[in-house]
Amino acid sequence: MKILISDPNKCNGCRMCRTACAIRKAGVCNPEKSRIQVIQMDECDRYLPLVCQNCEDAPCIAACPKEAISRMDDPVLQTVIDYNKCVGCKMCLNACSFGAIGFDEDRGRPFKCDLCGGDPLCVHFCEPGALTLKDSAMIQYDQARTSALRRTVGIRR
C-alpha cells in the first residue's frame, strides 16, 4: 500500500506542490482546486502538507448517503469517489478529519487526492524532499532507522 508522507521538518512552505497540483488537475493556479493543502503553523514555525490519508475506516465513506465513496483493493487507488453516484451534498467534506476533501464549485462535485495514479506530481515538485511516496511497510522501517541514527550520533561522540 502506497502512502504519501509529508515531513514538516523538511517542508519550507514554498507551495510548489499546491500550485503544480492545481495546474495539473484544474489547469489554473488556484489553491482552492489543489488536492494538497499546505498548512502554515505559526505556533511552531512549521508547514505541513496535507493530502487524503486513505483511512482504513474512512469517515467520508460512512458519511456519504449515496455510497459514492468506496474502498478499492488497489495499492494506489484506495478510496475513490464515484462521480456517477455523487450528488454533491458535501457530507464528506464535513466528515473528513484532515480537511483533505475539497469542493469544486464549478462542477459541483467534491475532489480528493488520487496520488496521480501512482506517480504524484507534488513529489516531483518538492525540492526540499518533504513529500515522499512510500510503501506502508517501509514507513515503519525508515522511521526506526532515523530514530536509531539520532541515537547513535551521541554514541559516536
Add this chain to the structure above:
Amino acid sequence: MTTDRRIALVDLGRCEVETFPVSMDLEQRFLGGSGIATYLFCKHAPKMVDPGSADNICIVSAGYLSGTLSAPLGAAVLTSKSTATGLLARVCLDGPFAAEMRQAGFDHLVLKGRAENETCLLIRDGRIEFKEVHGLKDKSLSDQRAILREDVLAAKNVLAMVCSGTIALEVKDPEGIIAYEKKFLETIDEPPALNTPDQDGQDSEIMEGPAGSVDPAQIKQTLMQILGVQRLGLPPSGTKSGGGGKELNFQTAADRILLNTGLVLDENELKQIAYRCIAMERIYNIREGITSNQGRQADDYRENGWTRQAVLKKTKVFDPLRIDDLWSRLK
C-alpha cells in the same frame, strides 16, 4: 484591449476604491511588479511631494509571475517616495503575500491619502474592505506578522493588509509549464545554465539606452522585481531565482513568461522593459532633485550620464522609451 490583471486605487481618507484592468499596452511595456508600479507612481504621485505627508502615495504590487508554478509564492514590491532619501524607494516583500494578493484579485494596489483611524485592509476575492483596528494585543500571531511586514505604511495609518483569495489565475499552457519546471527541478543539482557566452560578454559591459547607461546587474535585479522571482523561500542556493544560481537567466525568464501567460518576449525586449523601469525611476529622481549629498547614488547618475539636461527630452528620450504619456508628469 485589457488583461485579467487589475489595479485598485485605494483612497484611504475617503475609504473609496476604484478598480480598473491593466491594459494590454501597459502589460507589454512594463509587464508587472515594479515595472507597472514605477509607471503608476510616476503617473499618480504629486510633484515634489513631502514623503512623510498623506499626499505621498504607496504602491504594493505583486510580481508578474507570482502565484504561478514558476514562482508559487512570488515577491511583492512596495514602491513609494522614501522619507530617508526623498527618492523613489522599493521594498521587496517575500513570502506568500504576493501570490495571495493575486489570488485575491489584484496585482497592484495604489494607496492614497491617510486613513483617519488605524486601519487594516482586508482584500478577498476582488473586494477591498476597510477595517478599523484598535490595539494589536488581541490579534493572532499571523496578523501581527502581517503588520510587522507592512509597518512601512505607518504614514498612511495602514497597519495591516490581509489578502486571501480563490480567484483562479489562468495558465496558458498547463502541461507545458509542468514539464518545463519538472525538468528544471530535475537538473537543479547540475551547474546552473549561464547566459550564453556572447551575452555574458555583453553582460560585463554597461547597457546603453536613449537616456543613459545602466549597470547590467541592475537590469537583472530590476527584472527579478518585475517578475516577482526575487526569492522563493528556497535554500540560499537560490537555484529558483531564474536558472543561474543567483543570476537571472534571460532565456529562462522568457520561456516562463511564454508558458505562463502566452506573452512572447525575447531577451532584448526583457532588457528593454527593465531599462524602461530604471529610466522612469531615475527621471523621477532627477525631477525631484537628486543632489550630491545623496552620495553614491548621485555619483552613479553623473558618471553614467543621467543629468537633467540629458534625460528631459521628449523626442530623444521619452518617445524611444515608449513612456511619452508620462512626459506631462515628469517634465
